Amino acid sequence: MLPHTSATPNDSRTLTPRADGDAAGRMARSAAATEGAMLRTGEVRAWLDERARANVFQVDRVPFDALDGWSFQGGTGNLVHRSGKFFTVEGLSVTAVDGDRRRQWQQPIIKQPEVGILGLLVKEFDGVPHFLMQAKMEPGNPNLLQLSPTVQATRSNYTGVHRGAAVKYIEYFTRAGRGRVLADVLQSEHGSWFHRKSNRNMIVEAVGEVPLLDDFCWLTLGQINQLLHQDNVVNMDSRTVLSCVPLAGGTEARLSDTALLSWFCGERSRHTVTAERVPLNGITRWKRGPDAIEHDEGRYFRVVAVAVRAGNREVTGWTQPLFEPVGRGVAAFLWRTIGGVPHVLAHARVEGGFLDTVELGPTVQYTPENYRHLPAEDRPPYLDAVLDADPSRIRYEAVHSEEGGRFLNAESRYLVIEADESQAPLDPPPGYQWVTPGQLTSLVPHGHYLNVQARTLLACLHAMGEQG
């Protein structure tokens, strides 16, 4: 792929202001527009239903030996595609040391070294920036069809390894001169399921007319924010790109930005995480059956296979492996105002597949089924403050799906919950810190600070109008 140099001034003698002065104001204008120039917000679900009727989708679980092009490699037992592309399912052996606390485990992991593009195209209508959203089927979504970014493509997709149709609108994200970049950052994907996977999160404002194709619609940020309050409408790839929308933040916080970076640096330094890829058939506590690879106590997730029939995907029929979590996850920020300024309690979290030890995650991120067997002292901190929250303290709640191209029925309940000093003191324990949404917004242009669940919640905070 060509480097994206569209922002290079045409006059080679000119300078550019370093700060993109008007971007935040224009994004705020889009967020304030609860209706747009095209589809009305209330019509989006009907439009999605109509797109679903216009395209026939069917997804069926199949045994591994019904996979076409995929097989378990001799020796390693790794699950691979005959092209050597797409992704592989391998084993991961993790040792995480934090002071005297040492954890070790093995698990299946998805290895996908290619960097994909998650791209949102922006264009002003009537002076208000609109975002080009796609009605996209993904086999793992419980309702199949959700709103994706304009472009959601692995490199295999857009270089044609799967021999399908060209990825629509990809040229705005790969060719110079087609747009102005508003955000472009490599962000981590799920560190518990992917080994060091990054995607390029891009927001590009189009230069010139943009044709509107079937399955696409223009929405304002205000419209998308309303849809973010509904279950399973805005897909994960949209949510992570939306978290990168450049918005202005406040000027005060619990910690200065330098002190926050210092705290984060200390958290990253005090953890030592060793994650080695190992053969899938050698990992302890996991066993392979004809239909699934499962943990011996049925915890965490299963590796399964599906057959897909679809009319509007790049290819019209395929089989593939998916990871299926064993239960619905919970991802919640505890929320307080400090001196009148909203803060959330971030957690420096170890996941085996992270590029570097920890990233900032929600206060609580877990799947209840995985912890039922543990004694109370081994359950995650702040769990009770989330699970027992009085409904009056729930400031945001919606069920969203994780990436439906790799994960089957991977739903999480995303929450923002108001807490008080007894539940979440202003001086938090090691590993936790109070940050403003504005501080998270200023970290997100740089990769590997916020994990994908925290980025979803940041998009939700923006949707709540909290840019603080």
Place this chain on the structure above:
Amino acid sequence: MLPHTSATPNDSRTLTPRADGDAAGRMARSAAATEGAMLRTGEVRAWLDERARANVFQVDRVPFDALDGWSFQGGTGNLVHRSGKFFTVEGLSVTAVDGDRRRQWQQPIIKQPEVGILGLLVKEFDGVPHFLMQAKMEPGNPNLLQLSPTVQATRSNYTGVHRGAAVKYIEYFTRAGRGRVLADVLQSEHGSWFHRKSNRNMIVEAVGEVPLLDDFCWLTLGQINQLLHQDNVVNMDSRTVLSCVPLAGGTEARLSDTALLSWFCGERSRHTVTAERVPLNGITRWKRGPDAIEHDEGRYFRVVAVAVRAGNREVTGWTQPLFEPVGRGVAAFLWRTIGGVPHVLAHARVEGGFLDTVELGPTVQYTPENYRHLPAEDRPPYLDAVLDADPSRIRYEAVHSEEGGRFLNAESRYLVIEADESQAPLDPPPGYQWVTPGQLTSLVPHGHYLNVQARTLLACLHAMGEQG
């Protein structure tokens, strides 16, 4: 180690300004002070000589079998210490793909998973911030004694694995309440010699009186900047921390900051680098003798062993392996003004040991000896513009040593060279980009953007008065 939370407000109800408003101005005041409250700049070299006489140091090359506590592990042939601490020398197998260009090689590499601390303590005298520098012996430095940061310690050092004396002043960097953090960031070390090594670069302003110990002196930034123009005075660990001094930058540049991040993201995305640790005794083209592990054509570097006798180190005698480069390196930024604003030409550079594909390096970073055998078209770009530079175009030049605790006689000639359109066009080829020193300064609070050579050159640009 405790997270460094000293910047937490004492009154738990108060907020802090997010921006550290006065830090840049105070650093500029220190940079403007060409003499300080203590040692005069012209006396520093004499003071270093005096410290060298006060402490007896001797470093001798020894064969591997004279190493005490170090041995080649059965099976892998990896060079390890019996404590399992410090570092190991292992093999690395690298495949780097950039479009149609595919490079593969194997090499010895230092694996040192611990995060060390490179810490500079700051204190105002007569209203001017001074930095506490140390006269420190490192076995690999050609002149043994150079100016190091206040603290330069591996975790093994300051947790006492080597059973030596306590690391002086370490409490300012590990305990809450001893200082105010001005910078704190995990930065990469040499990616060609270390596997994914990071050190914590910290600048902390002391609270209260600071005792002045032997081998330490307070200098202003202006004094240190003058010393940075001399050969082999300011050591690598000082230079990388100095690159993190928060200084104000200009408001205009060739690319906006967003466009620069987008270009960097594109560079990181288009490279695929696979670096696998392999047994040291299995790597191709390298052979082990009694005194050295060498490349079969004598290129790149040698792994050797030394015996050290010293009076003021944490332990008073030891042996250890070191990497010894085969020749003196060259690290140079080409420099131009664009619209009156100084810019340097950064190179998105692959090194096998980087955490993530590329970091920004100097325009030219290479060791001539390694390229003599190659045809002209395979020599690094911009080489001639550096090697053939008319003396009038050399804006900065000094010889500096790389980390003397791991590298033996690893000197590089650091240069900033003025170029014109014929030598370095404003529209550079893929992999290169014009950036202002101010843009580099704003990237350096985040890790893994600038490699260690670029950080030395950024400190040199600051020393030239170029913060642009």
